[in-house]
Amino acid sequence: MKTLYLDAFSGMSGDMFLGALIDLGIDLHAIETELKKLHVSGYTLTAERIAKSAIYGTNFDVVLDSGEKDHGFIEHREQEHHGHHHGRHLDDIVKLIENSDLSETVKKHAISIFQDIGRAESKVHNVPLNEVHFHEVGALDSIVDIVGSCIAMELLGVDNVKCSTITDGTGFIDVAHGRMPVPVPAVAQMLTERTIPVKQNTQVHTELLTPTGLGIVKEFVSEFSSLDQNDDIQKVGYGFGKRDTGLFNALRVFVLEKTDSHADVSATHDQVIQIETNIDDQTAEGLGYAMDQLLANGALDVFFTPIQMKKNRPGVKLTVLVKEQDQDQLIRLIFKATTAKGVRYIPYQRTIMQRSFKKVTYRNMIVRLKVASFNDIKRITPEYEDCKEIAEKFDLPLNTVYDEVKKLYQE
Template sequence: MRGLYLEPFSGISGDMLIGALLDLGLDFDQFKAELAKLNVTGYHLVAEKTAASNIYGTSFDVLLDQGTKDTGFHEAHQHDHHHHARHLSDILALIDASDLKPQVKTNAKAIFNEIGRAEGYVHHVPMSEVHFHEVGALDSIVDIVGCCVAIDLLGIETIKSAPLSDGQGFINVAHGQMPVPVPAVAQMLVDSQVPFKQREDVQTELVTPTGMGFVKTMVSEFGRLTTANHIKKVGYGFGKRQTGSFNALRVMLFENAVSSQTVRTTNDQVTLIETNLDNQTGEGLGFAMQQLLAAGALDVFLTPIQMKKNRPAQKLSVLVTPSQVDAMAQKLFQLTTAKGLRYQTLNRKIMQRHFETIATAYGPLKIKIAQYGAVIKRTPEYDDCAQIASQRGLSLEAVYRTVQQAIQQHFEEEIK
């Protein structure tokens, strides 16, 4: 599973996040082409490799063809001469009518709805009567949709984050001064699980409504990376404000390290944790499985069962290393309706495992080689093949066939 880890030690905004994702290796031309499916004009994008404190990263910006960037909330009956201000319904309709991928549309609309609820509450007007200058102006629409496009293009399946850091003091907007955190950000913190702190050394805004909306909507877990999260790349996206300190968002691209480890033994032990659930939705169970795997579980699976009084239920089974039991128990109680768990330690016979890179029609590709005595199995990794299929518009089966042919040819030549 491919994941993204956010380190918002200097806050988070839309342009910082996109800059950081470009710094990870997101193809800028592909990003622009996909974002063009939003079917709006009047802007162009700039990305520049630059340095701060002798650390290199990427600065991203949305430049408007006409006018200047705008900030600040306006009610519907005010400032109608600002033609670029839009109602929330206008923005959602724009996204629905676009040619963006369905998941990109879903994520972008969720972020806009989250910010819309906060702005409506702060200013005591229905969401339908809110004009968004900060999140409705063209540059901010591009930022929010662009974040969702970038996440999709990088194939990111789960997002974790360290605690958010904001500044303090006041900032000047269209209607005067606003306290930091700005009201919309403060409102989004209500009844949330987002860990949040303010830095005494920074007298300005670090967390924007766009950044907070993304975090609250898209981040599924807060805390530190674990040993199961194998870091593949690190990227930096620079902010525009002068904060008096290093102003950047650091992100880390990681993969679940369990499937990519070399295994030299044929015997080990695992712990099986189980619980019976008869009062949790399918969506909730699916979400729990995803998060448990992201946290380092070796495997997670469901078994249909019948409980007392003939109630249909699901038995949730989680395989972990013995050292993970306490941490996984905590996650299970957090993510499911379970009030009790049972577990046992099991002995396993496993195949030794290592990885080799071979040449294929799609370029170099890592394959898994498993061995137990004279038995040898050589297989491509699903995630790699799925990414190739998505990028090239092919079926997964077609990619598997081509890679399997390359594997057979490679090892036949090696034997010769």
């Protein structure tokens, strides 16, 4: 299970997020190609790898052909009074995304983020949601930032997103309606809908957390926590912010792989808890999501069994194997991620193979191996993802990679 971890020590904005994902290796041209499916023009994407405080990262920007950058919400009647008609209502932006050729997943996430920001602006400015109106060219840079971020997330293909406590600044900034306190009103309103840990850095006298950045966090982040000792860091990327804060202004991101299952096991017997519940009113997609969440948070195994329930209704039995110390946490997650209203559980004694984890180098690439043994029985299993990457890179049969990697360990 791969996790994207957002280290938001200097807040977050849309361009910082996109810059960080590009710095991880997401192809800018692939993002540009997908964005063309929106059928809008008038902008150019730039992504320059530069150094700040001697740390290299990516400075991403949306350069508009004309007009100004997004200054946030502006009332429709105020635009008419000044003779400007270049903005877009929230409904216009939603229709633009819905009518595009983007994937359904990207559409869903992008619309959700815009609606989240729109609800906050509607509440702050006391206007109906359908009258929320954005500055200048329909907040073109915000459209590109938000849709581009959703495209980049789809290209990254992680299973889960976690985030640190988010740092914001203090003081005041100038927005479309004048001088406003930090956090800006839209951000403050967005924070009322979900518990998100935010702290203010009193050394920074400007905004660090933007509505776009917070919208992305609310849409994708499932957990707020520190890095875990069992998180194996695979990649690191930096996306730079535009504001001069006097400090290192960047979003740092990590691609993590959970290593709970990669811990050596010397015992041949242990005890686990088996948790079960019967479900007959949840979609297949919802069940798949629940399985991913349980495995990502420490479940040893998760599986479904088809069953017939009361009144001969078809259903599934969810079975989860967990360590004793994780029982309460994962029961809570079952209630959160499924429609279950109760669970049953029982302790089980297990006889298991001893396990250790090794690494070998094959064709100058690292391959992880699981070595399982019980008395005189030994089994060597190369990591599928590592072998798959090698097979694709060198155009080899997957079985050939498996066999050669096993020989390397035996030697």
